[in-house]
Amino acid sequence: MRKPLYIGALLYLILIIPPIRSYMESIMIIHMLIQLPLLMVVGWFLGKYIVYKAPKVFHAINENGVPGMILIVAITMYWMLPRTLDEALTLPQYEVFKFISLPLVGLLLADSWAKIRDVGQIFIYLNYLSMFALMGWLYLDSPIQLCNNYLITQQKTLGWGFIFITASMIVYVLQYVFIDRRRIEE
């Protein structure tokens, strides 16, 4: 059961190596759509181990998964704002917060996702689908440069990245609702 712990810790170490970290943060789309999600993946692996080790704690603080999900939505929404990316590059305390808060998101996700059950999962999924579409639109259509650290072309690339994710999520939804999994399982 220690395997997720090792994978998570190793990935975390790789992500904080200064050349890797600064390279990822030098390109807006990699910063937002690769580094940030990878930090959540770190938390997911660590979470698998921690939740396994201390189930009572998580049962006490996050019984039905809703508190965890609320925190997840709040933190991820915060990190989707253009300004927060800028501040992570400019102010060290924000950078530290990023490397703590996003693994925490992954950890909470590992505990909460199964707990919120199907309707909760669909709700969260559709919520992020419209949010990603919105962010894509925002980054593509903004008439001004949103970050001091990234040029407008980088901003537009990120916008297309969000649109790509949205399109992929729509494809996933379509196959999910139109393919009968019961037959496949049989």
Add this chain to the structure above:
Amino acid sequence: MGAFVGMNNLKSTNKTVATSLTIGGVIIAVMMIFGILMLLAQGGVIDVPDAMFYQFLTIHGTGMIGAAALAAAGVMWYFLNQYVELSRSIFNWFLGLVIIGVILVVIGVFSFEFAGAWTFLYPLPTISASAWGTIGALLYLFGMLILGTGFLLLYMDTGRAIIKKYGSLGKGLGWDVISGKKKEEDAPPKAVVASTMVTIVNTTAILAGAAVLIMNIINVINPSFTFDPMLAKNLTYAFGHIFANAIIYMAVIVVYELLPKYTNRKWVVNRVFLIAWTMSTAFTLVIYTHHMLMDFAMPKWMLIMGQALSYANGLPVLVVTAYGALMIVHKSGIKWDMGSGLAFLSMFGWTVGVVPAIVDATIVVNHVMHNTKWVPGHFHMYMGLGAVVMLFSFMYYLAKVDSTVKESKIDRIALWCYALAMISISVQFLVSGALSTPRRWAIHYPGWMTPAVFGAIAGVFLVIATTIFIIHFVRYMKNRGKLGSDKYEQKTA
């Protein structure tokens, strides 16, 4: 014991559904009063300040669509719940969120004077020429967002339940029957087919609506953030048109469920029926572009598609439903009462109501009729004489099967009064449109006033009739389940 528990569940289910119908019905009646006030103001009979006229316009549009959708969702939920396992707690959440949304909208409109119409077309919520401020716009937009969230929750539950029972939404639409993999006898019930269609189109609509609402909110908070207005308009109508259109597809379930019971005949689901519903699912998603026929920057193919598919969308489900209703009633010896009478009237309203829409969706006609009162003529007929009548039909049906409250002569008079009043209102809008009277104008030239006054007078009779319907339903709510719920339905089943 099991039967006892089942009956308790049924009773509380009926109560939940009846609550949505009561709220919806009362709001519809109140919104009618705002409609009368607007017509009286346009007819020069009363003096309503211009700013207030647009507040009335905003609340009338939002309230009518929201209330009809709320009540129609109750009808859909009631019948769908008989075939799949829906969550009552989610329906309660839906009701709660809708009520919160409505309260925010009402405060935004009346306390903070938001008057950007129910279409909240970007960038109008921000650029109001000081008619309203940031708070009013935000209350309205957040109210709509919360309302939409409530509906999204409901459709997620219906989608989940349909997939659980039938395997996929495609199978909910009967695609395996269409493709010949399953026999027609094994096709999903009509209520499931209609609910699947509504789940698909309204989930799409609400997601589009959520994106454009948040964009508007960002723009209201920080006006220097501007967005592509054409994309915003596309998303707004993708939301508004689909959501409004889906009301009738939810409400029509009552016709499918009622008429076979009343006529004691089977209304079979065949391939033609299923193909019609699949076609309407696809067309409903893409025909909103007929709202943009005057937007020269729109790609031409989208406008042509808007016209061609608007023609096509008016037909499949309507034809199979109206034809099916006629066939099932013809020489059946049906015993007419309020429930069956209203259900049949709604078929008439739906059929005649789409005709002006198809006329206006023709690009050359739209050049002349765009944004004239012809358009309200269409949707008042289609909604007022079609969708809303289906809701009243369900109210009488539920009262009949779930209580001992009897229909009286007054109810029957109210039915005729409602039908004539609603036809009069619709026709006065169509006549105004033919006179080139613009829609959404607080002030009319003298030559435009007569139809408006006529409509206002008809509106008074409409409110009286609607009030009689609602009083009957409230009487049912008070006497609900006293002699055991749904006894009549069990007898006739």
